[in-house]
Amino acid sequence: MIDAKDVTISDSEWEVMRAIWTLNKVTSRQLIDTMNQARGWSDSTTKTLLHRLIKKHAVTQHGDQRPYEYQAAVGEQDSMAAAATDLFDHMxxxxxxxxxxxxxxxxxxxxxxxxxxxxxxxxxxxxxxxxxxxxxxxxxxxxxxxx
Amino acid sequence: MIDAKDVTISDSEWEVMRAIWTLNKVTSRQLIDTMNQARGWSDSTTKTLLHRLIKKHAVTQHGDQRPYEYQAAVGEQDSMAAAATDLFDHMxxxxxxxxxxxxxxxxxxxxxxxxxxxxxxxxxxxxxxxxxxxxxxxxxxxxxxxx
DNA sequence: TTTATTAGTTTACAGTTGTAGTCAGTCAAA
DNA sequence: TTTGACTGACTACAACTGTAAACTAATAAA
The missing domain is CATH 1.20.5 (Single alpha-helices involved in coiled-coils or other helix-helix interfaces)
Known part of the structure; x- marks a missing residue:
């Protein structure tokens, strides 16, 4: 589990994380459909965000063959606390x-x-x-x- | 007074706002020196941020001749509440x-x-x-x- | 085994942000 | 009145964001 304080998640990425946290373990298809319904995003948008989150180590990819599964690598409560603390820190x-x-x-x-x-x-x-x-x-x- | 909810202030801009809120009414020189001491910023950086804040209507320029004075156009407590509420809104x-x-x-x-x-x-x-x-x-x- | 479908990877592109240099207009000193 | 100093305006540029198209590789259907 990566430390939430070491990861900066942008607004859109945050929406993806919420879906992942809620669904716990997802295939990209599930996530794409979810975000499409929840926010009207195109497939590509979700894919891009998912990949950026992987690159940032906020999400990990699992499985050895094609429909991989994705899972959060940072905790939700920790990320929320980190974001909130960070905000208050500069006020x-x-x-x-x-x-x-x-x-x-x-x-x-x-x-x-x-x-x-x-x-x-x-x-x-x-x-x-x-x-x-x-x-x-x-x-x-x-x-x-x-x- | 502009409604804080209508203004999005970035992290660096936020630092400038804090100085303006604290000093209440500043000339650019005062602000530049303040930010230089407080954060080590170059003159240009503070100038740019100040202008962006003016464009965003978070700060207003006063006076009819050259060393103008600058003042916050959004309240500090309001801006803080808006930022915090906004954060919690997407968690x-x-x-x-x-x-x-x-x-x-x-x-x-x-x-x-x-x-x-x-x-x-x-x-x-x-x-x-x-x-x-x-x-x-x-x-x-x-x-x-x-x- | 060829083809169609899907999943994953790359590229795109404009807007924002962090950070700062340069240019131009104005007031003060000479 | 010319010049210098200073303030304010404009330009720069890379990284990050929001949004998405295009391409490629793998799997499932024919």
Whole structure:
């Protein structure tokens, strides 16, 4: 299993990955038909994306003869965490909290999800600082942050 | 103020936006120097990015004579929310909760942030469903989701 | 075994991004 | 008024993306 942090998946590729993760093990035909129905893509488009994913080591090819099977080489949860972390990493640290709030408000979450988040937050509250500093510019520059 | 949802900001452009948001109102010279110190970019790189941001309507140019001033035309919090929402929009809905958990765990949050999130979650719990369905493939396809 | 079909590989091509050089217009100094 | 410095505009160029056609190799049907 390749580390999700070492793989950059583009938007379209991401759609292919979702299908692969969901179907778990696919032939190209299955995947092509799936993407055709799900997104209206031509055969070629799916083929290209699949090959790019293989080249990026996000997907592996299995089998010794022709209708090969394809499988994800990176985990879905890991990839999601990597993508999300990466996004937050280049946004203002001071506003991460409110942004997470925005995300939570825009998502559907299950009772279990909520309970889990509450537990994590309760734990985090024990050592949380009073405030978080803006990290948009290196220390010293931009004296008074307007963030 | 332009709607953040209508503007797509690339990674490098994002760095420039952060500087502009923080400094609030800048001349190109200020911005160029800032990016040079903060990221080691050449003058040209910052200039190009600034112009692309103007073309995208993420930044506006002010003043009638030469050292113009530049200012963000999209809000920082709005842009962050738009970027984050956009990311979650193309990831499996079923795993959004765990991904948010991953993000929370990787961030530094203030006491206030945490309290706010707790309030939102408590509210959300009132109407939260028992489970959230995977939405990786259109209904009907991929019968048994492995997500 | 020849042919048709399918699966896999290469090539294509315009738009975006990261990164930066060069040219031109304008204000300030001489 | 000419010149220099600086700001802003335009050009450059390779890598990556989204989208797909064309070609080739392998298998299944005739």
């Amino acid at each position: 203002c640290a001071m506003r991460a909290g409110s942004t997470i709030a925005d995300v939570i408000q825009s998502r559907e979450l299950s009772q279990d999800d909520i309970a889990n988040l509450q537990k994590i937050l309760a734990e985090k509250a024990k050592t949380a600082p009073k405030t978080v500093q803006c990290n948009c510019l290196p220390a010293g520059m931009g004296a008074d942050c307007n963030c | 499996c809905a079923m795993r959004a909760g765990s991904t948010i958990a991953d993000v929370i765990q990787s961030r530094e949050l203030s006491q206030d942030d945490i309290a706010n999130l707790q309030k939102i979650l408590a509210e959300k719990a009132k109407t939260a469903p028992k489970t959230v369905q995977c939405n990786c493939l259109p209904a009907g396809m991929g019968a048994d989701c492995n997500c």
